[in-house]
Amino acid sequence: MYSLIHYSRDNELALIGLHQAPVNALGHALRRELAEACRQAAADPAVKALVLHGQDLPFSAGADIGEFGSDFTWAEPSLPALLEQLESLDKPVVAAIAGVALGGGLELAMACGYRVAEASAQLGLPEILLGLIPGAGGTQRLPRLVGAEQALQLILSGQRLGAGKAHELGLVDRLADNRDDLLERACAFARELLADAAPARPAWPHAEPAAGLDDHYFDAYAARQVSRWHGQVAPQLALAAVQSAGQLPLAAGLALEQELFQQALASAQSAALRHLFFAEREALKIPGVTRDTALRPIGKVAVIGAGTMGGGIAMNFVNAGIPVVLLELKREALDRGLAQIRKNYEISVQRGKLDEVQLQQRMALFCTTLDYADLADADLVIEAVFENLEIKQQVFRTLDEVCKPGAILASNTSTLDVDRIAAVTRRPQDVIGLHFFSPANVMRLLEIVRGAATAPDALATTLQLARKIGKIPVVSGVCFGFIGNRMLEPYAREAHRLVLEGASPAQVDRVLTNLGLAMGVFAMYDLAGIDVGYLVRESRRAAIAHDPSYCKLADALYERGRYGQKSGSGFYRYAGRERLEDGEVIALAEQLAGTLGIQRRVISDQEIHDRCLFMLINEGIQLLDEGIALRSADIDLVWVNGYGFPAWRGGPLYYAEQLGLQRVLSGIRNYRETLGVYGETWLRPAPLLERLVAAGHQRIERC
Numbered sequence: 001m002y003s004l005i006h007y008s009r010d011n012e013l014a015l016i017g018l019h020q021a022p023v024n025a026l027g028h029a030l031r032r033e034l035a036e037a038c039r040q041a042a043a044d045p046a047v048k049a050l051v052l053h054g055q056d057l058p059f060s061a062g063a064d065i066g067e068f069g070s071d072f073t074w075a076e077p078s079l080p081a082l083l084e085q086l087e088s089l090d091k092p093v094v095a096a097i098a099g100v101a102l103g104g105g106l107e108l109a110m111a112c113g114y115r116v117a118e119a120s121a122q123l124g125l126p127e128i129l130l131g132l133i134p135g136a137g138g139t140q141r142l143p144r145l146v147g148a149e150q151a152l153q154l155i156l157s158g159q160r161l162g163a164g165k166a167h168e169l170g171l172v173d174r175l176a177d178n179r180d181d182l183l184e185r186a187c188a189f190a191r192e193l194l195a196d197a198a199p200a201r202p203a204w205p206h207a208e209p210a211a212g213l214d215d216h217y218f219d220a221y222a223a224r225q226v227s228r229w230h231g232q233v234a235p236q237l238a239l240a241a242v243q244s245a246g247q248l249p250l251a252a253g254l255a256l257e258q259e260l261f262q263q264a265l266a267s268a269q270s271a272a273l274r275h276l277f278f279a280e281r282e283a284l285k286i287p288g289v290t291r292d293t294a295l296r297p298i299g300k301v302a303v304i305g306a307g308t309m310g311g312g313i314a315m316n317f318v319n320a321g322i323p324v325v326l327l328e329l330k331r332e333a334l335d336r337g338l339a340q341i342r343k344n345y346e347i348s349v350q351r352g353k354l355d356e357v358q359l360q361q362r363m364a365l366f367c368t369t370l371d372y373a374d375l376a377d378a379d380l381v382i383e384a385v386f387e388n389l390e391i392k393q394q395v396f397r398t399l400d401e402v403c404k405p406g407a408i409l410a411s412n413t414s415t416l417d418v419d420r421i422a423a424v425t426r427r428p429q430d431v432i433g434l435h436f437f438s439p440a441n442v443m444r445l446l447e448i449v450r451g452a453a454t455a456p457d458a459l460a461t462t463l464q465l466a467r468k469i470g471k472i473p474v475v476s477g478v479c480f481g482f483i484g485n486r487m488l489e490p491y492a493r494e495a496h497r498l499v500l501e502g503a504s505p506a507q508v509d510r511v512l513t514n515l516g517l518a519m520g521v522f523a524m525y526d527l528a529g530i531d532v533g534y535l536v537r538e539s540r541r542a543a544i545a546h547d548p549s550y551c552k553l554a555d556a557l558y559e560r561g562r563y564g565q566k567s568g569s570g571f572y573r574y575a576g577r578e579r580l581e582d583g584e585v586i587a588l589a590e591q592l593a594g595t596l597g598i599q600r601r602v603i604s605d606q607e608i609h610d611r612c613l614f615m616l617i618n619e620g621i622q623l624l625d626e627g628i629a630l631r632s633a634d635i636d637l638v639w640v641n642g643y644g645f646p647a648w649r650g651g652p653l654y655y656a657e658q659l660g661l662q663r664v665l666s667g668i669r670n671y672r673e674t675l676g677v678y679g680e681t682w683l684r685p686a687p688l689l690e691r692l693v694a695a696g697h698q699r700i701e702r703c
């Protein structure tokens, strides 16, 4: 009778096991069967209590995100209606939570009168990360369980709680030691409730969720967050919904929540965030790599270079419990690197994210060496030495000598040709690029560069490892700068040129941050170091020599020792951490423009937006055409997670689809014509963009 539910009886208990692989997403078919199972249990006089659990699966990851936008979302029983049905049963219902109870999954658990979770379960309402608000009672029932203040924090952060913390807050009634005894513990709890003649639902611990909060609490909260929310609708809707829990009876609060949820679901921002959710999962699917591809065991990692980058990379593995050997050429460099790592962990301890014992455990996983011979037993070696081909090739020659067969040899290059690095070894199949972003222990993006000879199992192993250390991996082919930095080049080039033509660095940055980017181009260059950008340009002077205006202002700043934040001045001046506009930079731009024969003029914000963004998009489309990126959504992931592109705009290529490909193409063509030689040199529409527009495609895909 059921295909997604395991229904069984244990004396006076009905056991209802949800079984919709892989994560019990509450799609229409599962909802229908669950409603039927609840009706069956309600109608059976022998059943006195119900236990809901995930049958050999996590409890539930919430509503089926793939259903949103289709008729199935609200097909009866809708999730809110199903939960109201559950809540109105006159028999106690115990939710037994294993794995995850997220979003609608936690809402399902909260509609039950009682909850038991196994110790490693994770609970949360992550809807906000999808541009949504909880829409099946979460904004009403959570405040009644844990209080409005706590509920607001959980709903607005989307943060997951461990079962222990959930228990402390009163979200969970009982804890089971592990998955194996969860169901037994939940059944024992249900029997206890029956023996005690407990009510089907206990009274809400916070019947007045906002009691004790200042009258202006919610307004003041919103005022504090408004700049951080940056025009995003979901946080404002979530706040209004939680606020209503303190003002309205449950039924009215649920009705209001429904309205607000619908608004969030219909928003372009939620569509963009849902696009990224699926993009993240799709990015793991790589041609030539299947579920059956055998993985290489990774028990020990070596990192060459203990500077900021090497140290940050090493921390990722240690955080996941994998021992790391750090190699440097000099003892002092090793000591300095290790001291910095300890300092980073100490900051985490101060912030309460780590305790002293964990700090000691992590430090104990590091060992250091000055001798390459000590890398012989490493399963993965990542070099993070100076960005220079000859130096990296030399490191790889040595690795080829000392490393065991089958070890994966990775370069953390951000621009160089991985195939030329692989070519100096006798095992190019084991060589791969792992491009971490700085700070490497914080940034989630990991570009995995697949060389021409990289073996599928080496690729599969690094993909899986990336997930294990909490990164978002995106596979790129080999080219200068891979996906991210190659796209940065035309985007930053336009920004630099616009300043010569009459914009100020602050105006350019403002246009970009108004769009939602975490940082403008010039603030970013000042942070990364103008000397660093200069060295990258030095490595490819031949390719840019034909344009004397190319990043000329940055070169001039470099010559004046204005290296950015670290030297107190760059495109801006710095007073401590405060960024100030600098008239000297404008004067320098005017002088350079005069020398180069560039007519300065008033530059509109629209032109800044179009030239920077359209060239960024254009390069992304070109990368797709060349096969460097496998899909346009991979490009979106790179720019959202590595370059501060606003997630709620879905990434640059998704943004282009919303703008309309025709608009992007005609913008590029227009500037190509109006910018003279410069336009002809650089503003060339990608052939794929032209083909897509000619064929009337709205989506960016190979054609």
Ligand code: 3H9
Pocket (backbone or CB within 6 Å): 022, 023, 025, 061, 062, 063, 064, 065, 066, 079, 080, 100, 102, 103, 104, 105, 107, 126, 127, 130, 132, 133, 134, 135, 136, 138, 278, 281, 282
């Ligand atoms: C919501 O609940 C709204 C309600 O408040 C109101 C409604 C009216 N739906 O991540 P993984 C798929 S909004 C559909 O690789 P992991 C995923 O696409 C929802 N599919 O595994 C993937 O498919 P494939 C709020 C889902 O072990 C497969 O499951 N909930 C859903 O690394 C495995 O996923 C959330 O935001 C879903 N809800 O992580 C939770 N969840 O194999 C979202 C997963 O074809 N989910 N899939 O690529 C997660 O955070 C993680 O998936 C989870 C597992 C932690 C559960």
